[in-house]
Amino acid sequence: MIESLSDRIHAALLSPRLRQAAIVAAALAMLATLFGAFIYAPADAIEGDVQRIFYIHVPMAWVAYLAFGIVAASSLMFLWRKQSRWDVLARSSAEVGLIFTTLVLLTGAIWGRPIWGTWWAWDARLTTTLILWVLYAGYLTIRSFVGEEESGARFAAVVGVLGFVDVPIVHMSVTWWRTLHPQPIVVRPLESPSLPNEMLAVMLVGVVAMTLVFVTLLALRYAVGIADERLRLRRRRAYARALLATTRTLEAANG
């Protein structure tokens, strides 16, 4: 059951037709989000137009967590099933996830500057996101160090699992730590009394759009990774063949 399901997941990620469909769907959903964010949704009563960045900021944060969840799940599958395609998927998801985490931090800072009066505040949610960024930046750095060996891939998988397990502990510790120290006075959009329906609708469209963008990028990166893997395999085979041919020639020459 699991095997056929995972075969289907990997086949879907590699299917060119699905990829084209995902690109078109992502583009349309992004256009809808932009329309919603800039035209349909009303300006925020307190924050004004600045608040509109929220419609891409929050969906990107969701995608970042989704991506790192996929890293952990694929890493577990790799350790269990020992198929390199899971390793490729984990790596691809970590790369795309790190890009989204970077964008979350940047869009947050752009919002924070006019609203909080500062680019950065050591608030629990921001700090957790920053630590998340450092965790997966470390993960990808290690991936580039360990090279292509299988033992390196296993090590990366272990790091991928432990990193994700760490996230809730990080969040809890940072929350406790932050409440001990003076906090900046902030306006938190998520905790405002209620979100008008139009705003909520646009944000949901944004979540769908951003997830589609993520899936598209993930599929593209995954396809590159799989092609890489195949190329390496072919090279290895060609090398083995050449070695064999040379040995035979030498043997023939020696009689």
Place this chain on the structure above:
Amino acid sequence: MNLDLRVFTAILWKDLLIEVRAKEVLAPVATFALLMVLVFNFGFEIDTGRGRDVAPAALWLAFILGGLLGFGRAFQLEREQGALDAMLLAPVDRSTVYLAKLAVNVIILLGVEVILVPAFGLLFDLPVLRPGVLLTLALGTIGYASLGTLYASGMANLRSREVALPLLVLPAMIPLVIAVVEATAEAMGVSPDSGRPWWALILAFDAVFVVLSAALFGSLVKDT
């Protein structure tokens, strides 16, 4: 996971014997940590009233940075002449091997603390010998060593492990660092009691990472 006590004590005994004879980890790490404390004092002036707030953080940072050197060194010894490979040839439970390695690292790090902590207390006239401080040190060391042991063994064959080890260990242990620094500060009386159950957080961290590392160690070192 079925803990084989005979294997556990055999590895523990072997490694401690090597450490006692070669003195390759404890002495340099303790010296380095003391040196860090010294350098911190020039930057933060821990000896004056204002700097006392950062004393617990300085103590832990000195210890953590020293420990990173120790893990790297321990696994370099493991790699020389394929010692780790030879040990893994034995048909024994991998989790036991990990737990033994962890115990060795914890004992050596506690040895570092035996030198570092009283010296720290003397230099800055801080009450380091309180039960709360000692318990925090012991529990924090277990959590730290669980990550360090696992990641260092995964990197035994890596060329750039001196850089790579901190890159992985430090971000992952941020929650532990927060908890132990706050708990130490409260136990020393440097900062007021926050009422937060920091020990629960440290214990949770220890439990999660010791169990997970023991479970994952097998797939990490397999046929390397």
